[in-house]
Amino acid sequence: MDNKRRFALVGTGNRGTTMWGRELLAGWRSFVDLVAIADTNSLRAERARTMIASNAPIYGDVDRMLAETRPDLVIVCTPDDTHDDIVVRSLESGADVITEKPMATTVEKIRRILDAERRTGRRVDVSFNYRFAPTAARIKEMLLAGEIGRVTSVDFHWYLDTEHGADYFRRWHAYTERSGSLFVHKATHHFDLLNWYLDSAPVTVSAFAGLQMYGRKGPFRGLRCKLCPHKERCDFYLDLEADPFLDALYEQPSEIDGYFRDGCVFREDIDTPDTMVANIRYRNNVHVSYSLNTFQPIEGHHIAFNGTEGRIELRQYEDQPWETAPEDTILLVRNFPKGKPAVERITVPHFPGGHYGGDDRLRNTIFKPGMTDPLGQRASARAGALSVLCGIAALQSSLSGKVVRLADLMPELFEGEGDALAGPAQSAAGGRR
Ligand SMILES: NC(=O)c1ccc[n+]([C@@H]2O[C@H](COP(=O)([O-])OP(=O)(O)OC[C@H]3O[C@@H](n4cnc5c(N)ncnc54)[C@H](O)[C@@H]3O)[C@@H](O)[C@H]2O)c1
CATH class of the missing domain: 3.30.360.10 (Dihydrodipicolinate Reductase; domain 2)
Structure with missing residues (x-):
């Protein structure tokens, strides 16, 4: 169908992979076509692509993805402080945007998005489900x-x-x-x-x-649950590898960029x-x-x-x-x-x-x-x-x-x-x- 919205998914963590990937394609396939997947972690993007059951090309660089695949909608599911950059570039490429909440994290970032929306005449939706x-x-x-x-x-x-x-x-x-x-x-x-x-x-x-x-209120601490000497006595111990979804989407790809999902909740710098x-x-x-x-x-x-x-x-x-x-x-x-x-x-x-x-x-x-x-x-x-x-x-x-x-x-x-x-x-x- 020609009038399907050609969308790109940026950010393939849990939110991108489920709500805006697997579930969107399962229920709304007759209205949307996934034309590209972008994530700075190539292994997570590959895992997500398998979970989503798509063969869309994977990009590590959002600008290249926008230039080569020309999506008419970009769905932004990256960490909050990165939303503004990706939203603005997407609007400037001519795409509309759905961004995950929060739309941005600072006044300056809010300003950038509102200015770009006004300047480009494209639309930003915020995912307030x-x-x-x-x-x-x-x-x-x-x-x-x-x-x-x-x-x-x-x-x-x-x-x-x-x-x-x-x-x-x-x-x-x-x-x-x-x-x-x-x-x-x-x-x-x-x-x-x-x-x-x-x-x-x-x-x-x-x-x-x-x-x-x-944070600093905790009684003891480590770097992350997987390596923690206190796992037996910690009420917040999380075994990522026991959950096949978290293991495939987070734990294994963490080798690439060191972004692990079981950081100690008692880290002193929180x-x-x-x-x-x-x-x-x-x-x-x-x-x-x-x-x-x-x-x-x-x-x-x-x-x-x-x-x-x-x-x-x-x-x-x-x-x-x-x-x-x-x-x-x-x-x-x-x-x-x-x-x-x-x-x-x-x-x-x-x-x-x-x-x-x-x-x-x-x-x-x-x-x-x-x-x-x-x-x-x-x-x-x-x-x-x-x-x-x-x-x-x-x-x-x-x-x-x-x-x-x-x-x-x-x-x-x-x-x-x-x-x-x-x-x-x-x-x-x-x-x-
Ligand atoms: N509306 C809701 O109810 C709801 C629920 C959960 C999460 N969220 C939002 O969804 C977003 C994602 O949450 P999550 O838990 O999936 O996060 P996550 O950290 O698990 O995943 C984010 C992904 O973005 C990638 N990434 C980081 N910087 C990037 C960049 N510059 N370009 C491309 N990829 C980049 C990371 O490698 C990672 O794969 C957050 O903004 C969060 O607030 C909304």
């Missing part, structure tokens, strides 16, 4: 319908368990220079959800953050906090209380929207040592029922696939022809920029002890554009900015 989770879509519909009146505050708390949370301390994510810290790398999802739910922009942030478990809280004030006067914790016995989140007419509340269970229902329940509680039920329990089924079906919905919205986007779930570069900026502001506040104004960090992001963070439905619903 959480917007597409079934519960997120349902909550967004309820907010748009005005179920709780004007939203005045949000309680938002995210819990990462000792497996998922620790993974960020094993590799490049643990360094602020590479990931922007977890206020950027991880919280970009959460800040984006808030921006999208509230259809507004964060104005000021104050935050606290610290290392409480990992500088990203593992425990974070932030208060955020929005342009529409909503106040948010947010936290992110990375060593919990549970995985999931709690979010509650408090409004003039009531409250919407969700406790999303993802993993915990007790049984939970096979679906989610959103509570809608009314201040003044006036003939309506004081409380409604809205059940939202789980769908198969990543993020309870959210990953598939994201790919459908981007790749299936004729898809509409009534909830404005498809995220622009501006949305990518705002959520990263909120994380940068939070980190800065936690380091300085001062309240940080986002417009002081990047004034141009707030000039003359109103709050247009996403699609037309939100502007149409408007009125509650």
Whole structure:
């Protein structure tokens, strides 16, 4: 089919190989053609190509790949601090881009991407798959319908368990220079959800953050689990070779560039906090209380929207040592029922696939022809920029002890554009900015 999108995949770690490689070709093959794979680690790229079941050529150099294969879409799945360079080169070659989150890690990098998008007239999508989770879509519909009146505050708390949370301390994510810290790398999802739910922009942030478990807080340390003298007594010991996927995609290719996936979570040079809280004030006067914790016995989140007419509340269970229902329940509680039920329990089924079906919905919205986007779930570069900026502001506040104004960090992001963070439905619903 001639109208298939000819895409190149840059970065063949777990994310590139699964979400944007194997799964994309398995489910959306009639809309896309993989024309090139690029990674600085040739063995990982080869392993990924086998897992993806493709025969696309492999490149170590992105510029050469762009020049020789002329993709019309580049999907960027490399470490966070490298996104801007690859996004800008791809846009300049004439391609559109889907970049993994966070879009970038610094104000300068955000600027480069926004400038290149403007200059080239191409499009950047940011992979904010959480917007597409079934519960997120349902909550967004309820907010748009005005179920709780004007939203005045949000309680938002995210819990990462000792497996998922620790993974960020094993590799490049643990360094602020590479990931922007977890206020950027991880919280970009959460800040984006808030921006999208509230259809507004964060104005000021104050935050606290610290290392409480990992890094220099650990009782002992080594270089990496595989070689560690403490493996018998370490709660965080990871045996990469016991997992055939991780062994083939990470451990064996690590011989080429020394990038191993089982770095000690207690390395003394780790500088990203593992425990974070932030208060955020929005342009529409909503106040948010947010936290992110990375060593919990549970995985999931709690979010509650408090409004003039009531409250919407969700406790999303993802993993915990007790049984939970096979679906989610959103509570809608009314201040003044006036003939309506004081409380409604809205059940939202789980769908198969990543993020309870959210990953598939994201790919459908981007790749299936004729898809509409009534909830404005498809995220622009501006949305990518705002959520990263909120994380940068939070980190800065936690380091300085001062309240940080986002417009002081990047004034141009707030000039003359109103709050247009996403699609037309939100502007149409408007009125509650
Ligand atoms: N949206 C989500 O839910 C989600 C989930 C996981 C990861 N991610 C994002 O996906 C991205 C990749 O994550 P990952 O866990 O697969 O990372 P990873 O470190 O496992 O893989 C990154 C790959 O990029 C390659 N690479 C590094 N620099 C490069 C360069 N300059 N040019 C070409 N290749 C280069 C590395 O060799 C490696 O193979 C990150 O930005 C991460 O934040 C998003």
